[in-house]
Amino acid sequence: MSDPTQVLTANGIVKAFAQGSNAISVLQGISLHVAAGERVAIVGRSGSGKSTLLHLLAGLDEADAGRITISGETMTPASNEARTTLRRQYMGFVYQQHHLLPEFTALENVALPLRLNGASQHDAQAQSADLLERVGLGHRLRHIPGELSGGERQRVAVARALIHAPKLVLADEPTGNLDATSAAELMSLMVELSESRSVAFLVVTHDASMLHQFDRVLTLTDGALSEADSLG
Numbered sequence: 001m002s003d004p005t006q007v008l009t010a011n012g013i014v015k016a017f018a019q020g021s022n023a024i025s026v027l028q029g030i031s032l033h034v035a036a037g038e039r040v041a042i043v044g045r046s047g048s049g050k051s052t053l054l055h056l057l058a059g060l061d062e063a064d065a066g067r068i069t070i071s072g073e074t075m076t077p078a079s080n081e082a083r084t085t086l087r088r089q090y091m092g093f094v095y096q097q098h099h100l101l102p103e104f105t106a107l108e109n110v111a112l113p114l115r116l117n118g119a120s121q122h123d124a125q126a127q128s129a130d131l132l133e134r135v136g137l138g139h140r141l142r143h144i145p146g147e148l149s150g151g152e153r154q155r156v157a158v159a160r161a162l163i164h165a166p167k168l169v170l171a172d173e174p175t176g177n178l179d180a181t182s183a184a185e186l187m188s189l190m191v192e193l194s195e196s197r198s199v200a201f202l203v204v205t206h207d208a209s210m211l212h213q214f215d216r217v218l219t220l221t222d223g224a225l226s227e228a229d230s231l232g
């Protein structure tokens with residue numbers, strides 16, 4: 001049964017990795033719901049499984065057990081192909097190290113999700129130019145990633161994650177490689193876009209100074225998620 005106010009639901013997510021004859025149990029029955037437009041942070045020690053969880057929620061990898069829905073549609077269990085289709089339709093992903101295509105300009109990188117969803121080159125590039133303008137990069141449309149600063153690259157990556165009007169953006173330590181000022185600017189940008197476009201954000205972060213900008217903070221420990229009592 002799907003609840004239309006929940007953009008993401010995950011129930012009983014289990015994941016282990018095989019290591020020789022051992023299995024490393026990483027996630028041991030994770031449940032998590034994110035409402036439309038909500039901003040949720042995930043914190044936890046290095047190696048606690050935050051990236052693993054984000055990859056499963058994005059359908060980039062498959063859980064051993066459990067059920068995930070995105071916008072009411074079943075992401076897991078589902079075939080690889082079905083997961084890719086859902087991801088392209090409903091989700092944006094921001095990697096820690098931007099993962100922009102090095103030979104594509106900022107404009108082409110941001111236009112790519114629209115092209116993959118069938119938009120014409122003209123429309124995709126026009127929308128991409130508008131959004132890059134909005135994130136303060138109107139003067140950098142034709143630059144390739146190697147010609148941009150770290151903060152500019154992450155702003156391009158955020159624009160790419162948002163260009164196809166996703167319901168949910170998943171971000172894995174998007175400010176991890178940025179100086180404090182660029183990190184704060186990127187966070188404000190995500191907050192502004194989440195509010196103006198009603199996009200939900202689920203963000204893994206190590207940065208305690210960002211946490212007050214989230215509606216909820218969840219901690220991943222020993223394969224389980226718990227909600228912090230306060231953001232203090």
Ligand SMILES: Nc1ncnc2c1ncn2[C@@H]1O[C@H](COP(=O)(O)OP(=O)(O)OP(=O)(O)O)[C@@H](O)[C@H]1O
Nearest residue numbers: 017018024026044045046047048049050051052053
């Ligand atoms: N493909 C894999 N094969 C085997 N073990 C893996 C694999 N991917 C992750 N792991 C293990 O799973 C655990 C969780 O990894 P994960 O990358 O999710 O941690 P994390 O919380 O994102 O850490 P960090 O904060 O350092 O990014 C780690 O112990 C890691 O070694």
Ligand SMILES: [Mg+2]
Nearest residue numbers: 050051052172
């Ligand atoms: Mg990680």
